[in-house]
Structures are given as structure tokens and as C-alpha cells.
Amino acid sequence: MPMGGSLTASKRRSWVREVARSRTLYLLLVPTFLMLIAFNYWPAITALYRSFYDWDGAFYEQFIGLENFKEIFNDPVMITAFQNMAKLTLGWVVIRLVFPLLGAELVFNLRSTKAQYIYRVLFVVPMVIPQIVTLLLWRFMYGMYGPINEFLRVIGLGHLARGWLGDFDFALPAVLFVGFPWIDAFNFLIFLAGLIAIPSSVLETALLEGAVGLKRIIKVDIPLILGQIKLVVVLTLINSIREYQMILVMTNGGPGWATMVPGLAMYQNAFLYGRMGYGSAIGTVLFVILLGLTYLNMKYVQSEIELKA
Amino acid sequence: MKPAIRGEVIRHVILIILVALTLFPLYFLLITSFKDYDQFIHHFWEPTLPLRWENYVVAWQEVSGYISNSILYATVEALCVVMLSSISAYVFARYKFPGKEVLFYLILGLLMIPPVLMLIPQFLVVRWFGLLDTRAGMLLPMIAGGQVFSIFILRTFFAGLPEELFEAARIDGANHFQLYFWIAIPLSFPIVVTIFMLNFVGTWNEIIWPLVVFSREELKPVTTGLLTFQGQFTVTSYGPMFAGYVLASIPLVVVFLFCMKYYITGITSGALKI
The missing domain is CATH 1.20.5 (Single alpha-helices involved in coiled-coils or other helix-helix interfaces)
Known part of the structure; x- marks a missing residue:
């Protein structure tokens, strides 16, 4: 001892x-x-702790236990918001996977490297436009006198023209449609890099065995870039769940609450209605959802993606 | 036609359609920014002459203040993030010291906390510091948050540099700072530029945070500026409005022109994969 x-x-x-x-x-x-400590740890703790309060952010504060959370799951606006979030997330994951992959495959299969380079640059160009400009442009595109309605009038379908973002049935699909044809530059570059990294011997063997076109894409390319595909799916999933900046600009949740999402509801409760406690609770719910996804990602996906660099 | 050539033609056709649709909003933005109301109404789809440069004069008066604010915020934020995170990443990557793992995991843990959770409490902290409606109030939380991802990326990069280089310099009497500044940074230049660019673009595109921090018009960046700008124009002034959008995009285009090469190398080399 x-x-x-x-x-x-x-x-x-x-x-x-x-x-x-x-x-x-x-x-x-x-x-x-x-x-x-000042701008991350302390606020993070505050956010979780204030979720259990009825609090206007200034004078009135009262501990109310789980009341905020009960309200979230009974509030029709919040239920719609979570449903919208689920729909948008599902839609975005599919289209931001399929279309950039399609673009990358088309470019990858071109013979001329010069043409490959030109298309690559052209698809990356929209990235240099600030997001706010892209969003305001799309808001204009959906407007009464925007290109979409003008196009409908040109082809004789003028009776279908409408203010798309103000229409209860079309507002949410319109939000999903923003960025058509959805060749997101980041995803596109990730896929293209993955395809280029496939050894040419593998592609030659595939050709000899008669795997061409769609057959090669499904049997050879996709399994070989599975890591990139998973990465894009996970990032899109996470970004879609926490997206509300875009909704704020496009529709501000309207008409009614047809395009409301949880993040925007959080923002509105906190900064328009002075309900800081309730807003924090919405943030906490989103945090828990994202944490669960991150856990699943680490357990089932990330272990297979090699950490290069 | 041989099937191989037919395939190539089909690929080009699909790609041209996809490119055209992708770039259409951009095309429309540019042509409309040079039109007056008459040209807008009667020649909706095609570019027109004469070019109405006066749209840009009108727009410049409206947006120049917002643009210079945004340039200031984005530059300062990106520089501070690069400086702070490269120093910390260097310390974590190249030295052993007690508590290193714990401290690093404390930083890494923040990657799990989504920005959406932080909006309300960061607003409250900034208010508590008395920094609402100040440039510092806008910048400090963005710098703090920007560090996390950057430290993570840069640490991986610095850790991959060969030890012999540092050893040789140490024998020649180089101190911590010289090792960092003359070996680690130059060897990681592409990734440092990428980090700068990502932060610059991130700050330039931030909409919600300036919306809650600022109420004084003269402090607002381009994002919140354009939201109000939009409201001021009636149906007759699409030209100046679109000219304002173009002006708001130019600084970002310039930054991309300088950094794009590094950025593409960065993401395609796999350095940015989490």
C-alpha cells in the first residue's frame, strides 16, 4: 500500500x-x-433547460415540466409542421440523390474529357449565386407573372396559371420543386469524383462481360460508389430536417400553415410571439430527432465509409 | 448510326436539357436586370437592346450599403475562423499533452448540436452581452460556431503531414509558431483556402441570424437587405430589383473564381467527407 x-x-x-x-x-x-463556452456550450445548456419553462425571455418565467412537449404533440400547427418536414425530407432525399447521380453518370460516360469538363463547370455555376438570390428568383418564378405561369399561357394552359406559393394545394409541392432539375453542385461533384475513382480495369471487365448502360450502372457503378451515396443521403436527411431558412423566405409557412416546418414554428414562437420556452422545446425535439439519426448513421453507415484525408 | 455514337448523342441531348433548365433562372435574372418595364412585358423570354444600365444605378443606391456590410461580415468571420481553428487544430494534431482527448471530444461533441437548437439561446446570450444590433453581436456567435467543423477538418489534415519535416525544423531551432506558420499552413494551403471559402459563403448566405440580431437598417447584410428591398418595388420595377440581385451576387462570384480550384480539389479528394 x-x-x-x-x-x-x-x-x-x-x-x-x-x-x-x-x-x-x-x-x-x-x-x-x-x-x-460563451456562444456554444452555455447556449446549448440554456436551450435544453429552458424547454421546461414557460418563459417570455425577459420577465415572466415559470417551471412547467413537460407541458411544452405535451403542447407540441397536441398542437395542430406543430403536427402539420412535422408532417410537412417528413414529406419534404423524403422528397429531397430522393431527388437530390437521383438527379445529381444521373447528371454525374451522363457526364462520366462522355467520351471527350473536354466535354466532361465543360458540363462539370456548367453544373457548378449556380453555386456562385447567393442562396437568398436563388430563393427570391424562385419566388418570382412562382409568382402570378413569373416564367412558370407565362409558359403555361404560351402553351395554351393559361387557365392553370396561379400564384403557386399562395395555393393551399400547391405550396408544399412548389417548395419541393425549387431548384429543378436539382443537380445540386456538391452532390454532383461527390458522385462524379466517386465514378472517376473507379479503376478502368473494373470498367473494362464489366464491358467484356456485357454489362453496359443501365445494367453497368446498377451492377458496377452504384455498388462501387455506395460510400458517396450514403454520405449524400445522410447529409441531405440532416439538412432537410433542420431546414427552415428557405421556407421563411419562400412562404413564411403559409398559406395558413400549409408549408409550416418545425424550425420556422420555433422561430415564430420565439421571436414573434415571445414564447422563448416553447420555442426552445421545439428546438429540443428537433435536436433529439437529429441526434437519433446521427446515432443510426454512426452505427450503420459511417463504419462503412472510410475516413479518407 | 452506330449504337456507340447514338448513345453519345443521347447523352449530350439530355445533358444540354439539364444544363439549360439548371441555368434558366440565372439567364432570366441577367436578361431581366437589363430591361425596362416595356421590354419586360413585350419580350419576356429573350434579351433585349438597348441594355438599361440605369437599372444598375438605381439598384446600386439601394444595395451598396448592404453589400459592403456583407463583405465586412463574411471576410472578418472567415479570417477569424481560419486563424482560431488552424491554431487549435495544429495544437491538437501535432502535440501530446494531458487532457488532449477530452478537450478534443468536447469540441467534436458540438458537431452533434444543430444550429436550429442554438438560435434562441444565442440570441439571449448576445442580448445578455448587450451586443444586439451591433456588428460584434452578428459576428461572434458565427465565428464560435464556424470553428467546430474547421478544427475537425484541419486537425485531420495537419495530423497527416510527415513528422520528419517538423523534426528537421525543430533541430534548426524553429519554435511552435514558426512550425505552424511556415510548415503546417503552407502545406495545407488548399484546405485552408477551402475553409475560408466555406465560411465566407456561409456567412454571406446567412438569413435568420442577421434577421434576429439587427434592427438598424445600416448594419444589415445583403440577405436581410434584399428581403426588404423586394418589398419596395412594384410590378413596374423588376429591372432594378433584378439588377440588385446581380450586384448582390458579384462578390461571391469573385471569391469563387479565386477559390474554386481549391474547393473542387478539396471535396473531390475526400477531405471534406465526415
């Missing part, structure tokens, strides 16, 4: 020496951690 005691003591002394020796290193980390 005395031996053990002195051993731990000497271990502790050497640990203290180590810490003292590394003081410059700790000092270098101080700015990062000061910022994180």
Missing part, C-alpha cells in the same frame, strides 16, 4: 509537471474555448 501510494503520488507529480510543461499549448487553445 505505501508503495502504491507513493507511486500514484509520483504519477500525479509527473502529471502536474506535464501540465505545467504544456502551458503554452493550453494558452493557444484558450481563445477557441472562450468563444465556445
Whole structure:
């Protein structure tokens, strides 16, 4: 025992020496951690803790336990919001997987590398436009005098023209349709890089065995870029669930609450109705959903994606 | 036609249609920005002459203030993130010290916290510091948050650099700062540029945060500026409105022109895969 005691003591002394020796290193980390404590850790804790309060953010505050959460799951606006979120997420995951993959396959299969390069640049161009401009442009496209309605009038279907974003039945599909034909530059580049990385010997073998066109894509390409596909699915899933900036610009949740999503409901409750506690609770629910997804991702997907770099 | 050539033609046709649809909003933005109301009504789909440059003069008066604000916010945010995160990432990547794993996991854990959860409490913190309606109030939380992902990426990169280089420099008497500044940073230049660009673009595109932080018009960035700008124009002034959109896009185009090469290398090399 005395031996053990002195051993731990000497271990502790050497640990203290180590810490003292590394003081410059700790000092270098101080700015990062000061910022994180003030603007990340502290707010994150506040958000979770305030979910259990009825709170206007200033004077009135009362602990109400799980009442906020009960309200979320009984509030018709919130139920619609979560349904909309589910629909949009499902739609976005499918179209942002399929169309960039289609684009990447078409470009990859071109003979001329020069043409490949030109198409690659053309698909990446929209990335340089600020998101707000893209969104406002699409808002205009859906407007009464926008290109979509003008096009319908040109082809003699003018009676179908309408303010798409103000229509109860069409507002949500219209939001989903933004960015058509959805060749998202990031996803497109990821897929193209994956396809280019396939060894040419594999493709030659596939050709010899008669795997061409769609057959090759399904049997050879997709299994070989499965890592990229999973990555795109996971990122799109996460981004879709927490998307509300776009909805705020396009429709602000309307008409009525036809395009409401949870993030926007959180924003409106907190900053328009002064319900900081209820807003925090909505944020917490979203956090829990995303955390669950991240867990599933780490357990079933990420282990298979090699961490390169 | 041989089947191989037919296939190639079909691919080109589909690709041209897809490109045309992808770029249509952009085309429409540019042509409309040069039209007056008459040209807009009578020549909806095609470009027209003369070009109405005066649309840009009108728009510039409206958006120039917002644009310079956005340039300031995006530049300062991206520079601060690159500086802070590269120093921390370097320390985590190249040194051993007690508590290193714990501290790193504390940072990594923040990747799990979605921005949507942080909106309300960050607003409250900024208000508590008395920074609502100030440039610092806009910037500090964005810098803090921007660090997390950047540290994660840069640490991986710095850790992959060969130790011999650092060892040799150490023998020559280089200190921590010199190792960081003359070896780690230059060797990781493409990824550092990519981090800068991602943060610049991220700040430029932020809509919600400036919406809750600012009420003073002269502090607003382009995003919230354009939202109000939109409201000021009636149906007769689509030209100036679209000219304003074009002006708001130019700084981002410039940044992309400088950084695109690095960015494409960055994401296609797999460095940005989580």
C-alpha cells in the first residue's frame, strides 16, 4: 500500500509537471474555448433547460415540466409542421440523390474529357449565386407573372396559371420543386469524383462481360460508389430536417400553415410571439430527432465509409 | 448510326436539357436586370437592346450599403475562423499533452448540436452581452460556431503531414509558431483556402441570424437587405430589383473564381467527407 501510494503520488507529480510543461499549448487553445463556452456550450445548456419553462425571455418565467412537449404533440400547427418536414425530407432525399447521380453518370460516360469538363463547370455555376438570390428568383418564378405561369399561357394552359406559393394545394409541392432539375453542385461533384475513382480495369471487365448502360450502372457503378451515396443521403436527411431558412423566405409557412416546418414554428414562437420556452422545446425535439439519426448513421453507415484525408 | 455514337448523342441531348433548365433562372435574372418595364412585358423570354444600365444605378443606391456590410461580415468571420481553428487544430494534431482527448471530444461533441437548437439561446446570450444590433453581436456567435467543423477538418489534415519535416525544423531551432506558420499552413494551403471559402459563403448566405440580431437598417447584410428591398418595388420595377440581385451576387462570384480550384480539389479528394 505505501508503495502504491507513493507511486500514484509520483504519477500525479509527473502529471502536474506535464501540465505545467504544456502551458503554452493550453494558452493557444484558450481563445477557441472562450468563444465556445460563451456562444456554444452555455447556449446549448440554456436551450435544453429552458424547454421546461414557460418563459417570455425577459420577465415572466415559470417551471412547467413537460407541458411544452405535451403542447407540441397536441398542437395542430406543430403536427402539420412535422408532417410537412417528413414529406419534404423524403422528397429531397430522393431527388437530390437521383438527379445529381444521373447528371454525374451522363457526364462520366462522355467520351471527350473536354466535354466532361465543360458540363462539370456548367453544373457548378449556380453555386456562385447567393442562396437568398436563388430563393427570391424562385419566388418570382412562382409568382402570378413569373416564367412558370407565362409558359403555361404560351402553351395554351393559361387557365392553370396561379400564384403557386399562395395555393393551399400547391405550396408544399412548389417548395419541393425549387431548384429543378436539382443537380445540386456538391452532390454532383461527390458522385462524379466517386465514378472517376473507379479503376478502368473494373470498367473494362464489366464491358467484356456485357454489362453496359443501365445494367453497368446498377451492377458496377452504384455498388462501387455506395460510400458517396450514403454520405449524400445522410447529409441531405440532416439538412432537410433542420431546414427552415428557405421556407421563411419562400412562404413564411403559409398559406395558413400549409408549408409550416418545425424550425420556422420555433422561430415564430420565439421571436414573434415571445414564447422563448416553447420555442426552445421545439428546438429540443428537433435536436433529439437529429441526434437519433446521427446515432443510426454512426452505427450503420459511417463504419462503412472510410475516413479518407 | 452506330449504337456507340447514338448513345453519345443521347447523352449530350439530355445533358444540354439539364444544363439549360439548371441555368434558366440565372439567364432570366441577367436578361431581366437589363430591361425596362416595356421590354419586360413585350419580350419576356429573350434579351433585349438597348441594355438599361440605369437599372444598375438605381439598384446600386439601394444595395451598396448592404453589400459592403456583407463583405465586412463574411471576410472578418472567415479570417477569424481560419486563424482560431488552424491554431487549435495544429495544437491538437501535432502535440501530446494531458487532457488532449477530452478537450478534443468536447469540441467534436458540438458537431452533434444543430444550429436550429442554438438560435434562441444565442440570441439571449448576445442580448445578455448587450451586443444586439451591433456588428460584434452578428459576428461572434458565427465565428464560435464556424470553428467546430474547421478544427475537425484541419486537425485531420495537419495530423497527416510527415513528422520528419517538423523534426528537421525543430533541430534548426524553429519554435511552435514558426512550425505552424511556415510548415503546417503552407502545406495545407488548399484546405485552408477551402475553409475560408466555406465560411465566407456561409456567412454571406446567412438569413435568420442577421434577421434576429439587427434592427438598424445600416448594419444589415445583403440577405436581410434584399428581403426588404423586394418589398419596395412594384410590378413596374423588376429591372432594378433584378439588377440588385446581380450586384448582390458579384462578390461571391469573385471569391469563387479565386477559390474554386481549391474547393473542387478539396471535396473531390475526400477531405471534406465526415
